[in-house]
Amino acid sequence: MFRQLRLLCTVAALFALAALSGCSSLLWGPQQAPIVDATVMPVEPASAPVAASAPEPVEAEASEGPGEPKKPKKPVVKPHKVEPPPPVVAPAPPPPPPPPPLIVLRTIERSAAHTLxxxxxxxxxxxxxxxxxxxxxxxxxxxxxxxxxxxxxxxxxxxxxxxxxxxxxxxxxxxxxxxxxTPTAVPSGPNKSNALELQLLDATVERANGAKVGRVVDVLIDGNAQPQAVVLDVSGMVSTDRRTIAANWSALRFVTRDKELHPQIDLSDAQINATPPYTSDKPIRAVSPAPPPAPAASAAPAASAPAASAPTASAPPGASTAVAVSNARAVR
CATH class of the missing domain: 2.30.30.240 (PRC-barrel domain)
Structure with a gap:
C-alpha cells in the first residue's frame, strides 16, 4: 500500500513539472539564442532627396450644373524655351586691289636682234x-x-x-x-624733202616736261630691218654709276621743237630704277611705261565682253610676251 502511494506521488510530481514547463513557455515566450559575435557593416549615407518637379498648372474645371452641357477642355499649352538669335558675323572686308604695274618688260632674244x-x-x-x-x-x-x-x-x-x-x-x-x-645700193644724196630726220646715236631722250632720261648709245635691229629697242645710257639719273637700259622702240615719240626732231619717252626715276640693266651677256629686257589703269566704270563692260571678240596683239619677231612689273626691288 505504501509502495503504491509512493508511485502515485511520483507520477503526480511528474505531471506537475510538465505543467509548469508549459506555462513557462507560454508566459515568457521562446528564449533567444545568445549572441556570440557581431560584425559592424558600414551604412552609406542617404542621398539628398530629389526635388519633385512642380506640377503643370491645369486650369480648374468650372463646376457644371445638372443639365448643362459640358464645356470642352482647353488644351494645356506648355511654354516653349526661346533660343537666343545667333550672333551676326560681319563679312570680312575685301582684300585691297593690287598696286598698278610700274613698267612693262619685253624679252628680246639675242639671236633675233643685233646692235647697229x-x-x-x-x-x-x-x-x-x-x-x-x-x-x-x-x-x-x-x-x-x-x-x-x-x-x-x-x-x-x-x-x-x-x-x-x-x-x-x-x-x-x-x-x-x-x-x-645690196648690189644696187647707191649713196643717198642730200635730203631734198622738207621732212625732218633725226640722227639717233648720241641723241638725248627726254620726258614730256623736258627732263633728261638718257642718251642713245645703240639701236637693236631685227631680221626684218625693224628697230626693236634703243639702248639708253641713264648714268646720273638714279645713281652715279654707269648704267644702260633697253627701251622699246614703240615707247619712243618724235616731237618737233625749234624745227628739229626730239625723241621722248615717259620714264620716271622710279621706272628707270625698276628696269634691269642692259648687258651683252644677259637676255634683253626692253622697258615701256605701264599704261594708266582703266577707270572702274569702263572696266566692268570690258570684263563682261566675250574674250573671243577682243583682238589679240601679235608680238614682234623674236620677242616674248610682255610682263608687268609692279615692285621695283623685285626686278633689280
Whole structure:
C-alpha cells in the first residue's frame, strides 16, 4: 500500500513539472539564442532627396450644373524655351586691289636682234666694206637712212656715207657680218624733202616736261630691218654709276621743237630704277611705261565682253610676251 502511494506521488510530481514547463513557455515566450559575435557593416549615407518637379498648372474645371452641357477642355499649352538669335558675323572686308604695274618688260632674244653701232657691213660676196655708225628716223619713227663708215686703206680714206635704209639686209644670228649691202645700193644724196630726220646715236631722250632720261648709245635691229629697242645710257639719273637700259622702240615719240626732231619717252626715276640693266651677256629686257589703269566704270563692260571678240596683239619677231612689273626691288 505504501509502495503504491509512493508511485502515485511520483507520477503526480511528474505531471506537475510538465505543467509548469508549459506555462513557462507560454508566459515568457521562446528564449533567444545568445549572441556570440557581431560584425559592424558600414551604412552609406542617404542621398539628398530629389526635388519633385512642380506640377503643370491645369486650369480648374468650372463646376457644371445638372443639365448643362459640358464645356470642352482647353488644351494645356506648355511654354516653349526661346533660343537666343545667333550672333551676326560681319563679312570680312575685301582684300585691297593690287598696286598698278610700274613698267612693262619685253624679252628680246639675242639671236633675233643685233646692235647697229659698229656692226660690220658687207657686200653680197661677203667682203666687209665698212661699219654702221648711225641711222636716221623721221617724225613717225620710221628708219630712213643708215650711215656707214666705208673703209679705206690702213685707215686712210675712210668716209661716212648715207645709204637708204631699204638698201640693207639684216641677219642678226649670222656668224659673219650681220648687215649686207645690196648690189644696187647707191649713196643717198642730200635730203631734198622738207621732212625732218633725226640722227639717233648720241641723241638725248627726254620726258614730256623736258627732263633728261638718257642718251642713245645703240639701236637693236631685227631680221626684218625693224628697230626693236634703243639702248639708253641713264648714268646720273638714279645713281652715279654707269648704267644702260633697253627701251622699246614703240615707247619712243618724235616731237618737233625749234624745227628739229626730239625723241621722248615717259620714264620716271622710279621706272628707270625698276628696269634691269642692259648687258651683252644677259637676255634683253626692253622697258615701256605701264599704261594708266582703266577707270572702274569702263572696266566692268570690258570684263563682261566675250574674250573671243577682243583682238589679240601679235608680238614682234623674236620677242616674248610682255610682263608687268609692279615692285621695283623685285626686278633689280
Amino acid at each position: 653701232l659698229d656692226s660690220e657691213v658687207q657686200k653680197p660676196d661677203g667682203k666687209v666694206v665698212g661699219r654702221a655708225v648711225d641711222m636716221t628716223a623721221d617724225a613717225a619713227g620710221k628708219p630712213r637712212e643708215m650711215v656707214v663708215n666705208l673703209q679705206g686703206f690702213l685707215g686712210v680714206g675712210d668716209r661716212k656715207v648715207n645709204f637708204a635704209w631699204g638698201a640693207f639686209h639684216f641677219t642678226p644670228g649670222a656668224k659673219g657680218a650681220p648687215i649686207t649691202l
